[in-house]
Amino acid sequence: MNGPSIKEPILELRNIVFGYRLRKGENIRIFDDLSLDVKYAEFIGIAGPSGCGKSTLIRIMAGLIKPEKGEVLFRGKPLKKPTPRIGIMFQSPALFPWYTVLENVMLALIHEKDLSENDKIERARVFLDMVGLTAFESAYPAELSGGMKARVALARALVSQPDLLLMDEPFSNLDPLTAISLRREVESLWLNQSMPPSSVVMVSHDIEELVELCDRIIVLTKRPAKIAGVVEVDLDRPRQRRSPEFYKYVDEIYTLLS
């Protein structure tokens, strides 16, 4: 099997209740008592019908949104606000157009008081190298392709060496070839135990992508989202999409979704 075997939770969601307040005073329920764990060294996938609250879930995990009720525990302690120990990659790259690629990545080191400016540059370069963008460190986001922007966003999410990486449909806006190579990179980073992150949570509507990468896939129901089922994928990596075993898992998830 893959990854280290410390099966303790790194992130725990306990009895989460959350809803958005609409302007007419209505409240749309997104989660009504949802609980789940993310373990150390685990790659978790989240699937669910569109609009069920997957992005909301990622934001709750990142500490960007506070649940109305329930607890979010990160490494055993309540998560009150976002921390550099959790990296997040949004659906859109959301880079600052006025900063270069390098500066955008360095922005995630803003809290590293112990690092000198040079150390920060060094560190940012290591991660830019990892995503294959060394040559573009002084380019501006406007000069980059969609795939390159996504790589910068990945480098920015990882440069603070987080224990947990959250990704909200990270590859959905990319062309298929770029998506394949980025998936490989994320997987090898996660497999590399000397490098962050220890655990990954990925939201995706691409079921095959989930089966290819995840140890465990949590399938959510329609709003208010409940867990429709959990699928543990027991295949050797790198996983071959064409094998019959692979498709058994894909079918299982589709069944849970419908």
Added chain:
Amino acid sequence: MAILEELLTILAAVGMSWARMTVALIVSIIFSLCVGIPAAVNRVVEKIVIPALDILQSIPILSFFPIALYVFIIIHPVIGPELAAIFLIFTSQAWNIAFGVYKSVRLIPPELLEASNALDLGLWRRLSSLYIPAAFPGIASNLPPSWANGLYFLVACEIITIGEAEWSLFGIGTLSTSYIMAGRVIEFIASLVVVVAAVILTNLLVFIPVMRLSERYKFEERAAEIPRVWIERVSGWLSRMARRISFSLSPRITLFELRIPSGAPRILLITALAVVVTLLGHSISGRVSAGVTLAWAQDIVEAFQRLGVVDPLVMIGFSLARVSAAVAFALLWTLPVAILIYEKGMLEKILIPLFQIIASFPATLILPLIAKAVVDLGLPLELGALLMILLGTQWYLLFFLLDGLRGIPYEEEEVCKALAMTRLQKLRHLYLPRMLPSLIMGLIVCFGGGWNTLVIAERAILGEFTWDLGSPGIGRMLSIAVDEGDLALLIAATIWMAGFIVLLNRLLWRRLYEKAVKMVGVA
């Protein structure tokens, strides 16, 4: 019933002034569309129009007025003063709307432009289905400041004295000034109250509903819907009432839907153009002979010689210091207030409509009071001037800053939050870069407004009382020239002032703006 009669007079005066401003506003909007859209679409036109707008914006309106009046009286002696007043109000309302149109049209996503190219839409279809709707938010958000600006100069343009000759048009500017002159405090206060009420009603009934409607036409997407605030709820209710009334009067009036029959704007446009061209041709060929023109030219050259070089420069220096001080002060309070308004979503909902109303308050109406108070209390006169300039300019800065902040994409906010930035870090890495182009744009407009106000702030005749700073100032020079009926001197001083302002814009502001746009990477 003397009181009732007086009140009716005030109401009629406000009605007249409002009618003047409405005509001017409509002309401003048509002008802005005719100029802003081509500038946003065509590089060549942009290169001509934007500098031209710059220059027009920097010409001090009040100094321009006697010249315009003169021209319009040549065109038609009876309606000339009326046309001149409308023209002056137009010049105070049009430029920021034109910039707004230009900016909004520039925001059209390239894909949409390509799509409309691919569909091979005709010019008119493209205008009506793409450019004009795209320009709508730029127009709508500039309505309150333009109205405020028009109101600011309304008071000054309803009465004008050039030397011995005096024209006065019936309107609230004339009326309130006559109250002050006669020392009729109660009537003066009553007229103030009516004006403020009319401004509030105009905002609630027209501008706020139009702005709300224009939200739909914006290209940037908002992350979450903004709940309606109390003041807008009132305005929504009022506009529904107004709509019901207008519907019952005439079911075809669809003012609030803004559905103008498609042929109408074109006809309006052509008519307007035809009128302007005929009038110009008429005035140039028929009434003004070559000899008169030559004599004018000689007078103006002579006026330049009288002025010399050092004196105008000293005056401009003093005036520049005054405007700079006022703008610096305006920046000092608007920057934190804008950020605060933005940060507290709650504050925005209450403050923006409130500010629009406060900003529309006709400062020139209380200007005599400032002057009197400063003199009576023995405060430094410069303080009074500073206050007057501030009253005329600070709101622009606030509006522009808020505009810049409101354009911040939600994702960028979220990234800052995810990176756990402190407020100061967020200010540095997100707010300031995002605000920079609008900040500079706001400063440009603010300086422009400041120069305009100088003509009143440095020297003004208020009935029996003359407000005069005494120290040098180009605005003071203009005011003296008007007083003496010295048109040539007035033109010469105006050219000095406008020339300097244009130079400042070209050499400083425009460059700064371009640098900022380039640095920030967003237009």
